[in-house]
Amino acid sequence: MLWHKGWLETRYKLVFVLGFIVFILCELRMPQHGTAKMVPMIFQVTVPVFVMAFCSLLAGAGIATQPPLQATKGLQGSMLFTLSLPVTRLRLLAICASIGRLEMAGLVSLLCTAMWIISPPLRELVSPFEMVEYAATLIVCASSSTACSCCSPLSWTTNGACG
Numbered sequence: 273m274l275w276h277k278g279w280l281e282t283r284y285k286l287v288f289v290l291g292f293i294v295f296i297l298c299e300l301r302m303p304q305h306g307t308a309k310m311v312p313m314i315f316q317v318t319v320p321v322f323v324m325a326f327c328s329l330l331a332g333a334g335i336a337t338q339p340p341l342q343a344t345k346g347l348q349g350s351m352l353f354t355l356s357l358p359v360t361r362l363r364l365l366a367i368c369a370s371i372g373r374l375e376m377a378g379l380v381s382l383l384c385t386a387m388w389i390i391s392p393p394l395r396e397l398v399s400p401f402e403m404v405e406y407a408a409t410l411i412v413c414a415s416s417s418t419a420c421s422c423c424s425p426l427s428w429t430t431n432g433a434c435g
Contacts, residue, residue, distance in 0.1 A: 274359065278371040282330055286375055289326050293379065296322075297386050315387055315394055323380060323410050327417040330379075331372040376414045380407050 300314070354364065384407040388394055398406075 274357075274364065274367045275371065277354075278367055282371060282375060285329050286379075289329065289379060290382075292322075293383055293386075296383075297390055300387065301390050315391070319383065319387075320410065320413075323376070323383075323414050324417050326379060327372065327376055327414045330375045331368065373415050377411045380410045380414065384410070 357364075384403050388398065388400070388403045
């Protein structure tokens, strides 16, 4: 049930990130005159920044969850329900971080594979094995960022929430 609850909290964020990735890929598919050779540099500089930004977005909301696309006043929508569940807060944190890591691993894999397929200059410079290494490095680095985002004071508003 906690996995399903976590998925319901992050699904709209995941769709937003997928839409942003599609926009990036469409822009790289049709480069402007003279920018085709800059695609590898753009990939090298912007992808890690996007991945780290998306980590904090996909990390989930922890205890302080709210209904998607609605603003609430006072206590968050399902905070009392989440706190009344017979599970430890450490388990809530672990599930929150795991869902964020799985989503981020899928997004990084999709982004790296699609950029390698779409961009001929990138294919000339990077072998498939090197792209897999790059994706694995991004996933490992993003995992720590996702875990830190789940523990942030903004998402865990109760004292002693991590234990």
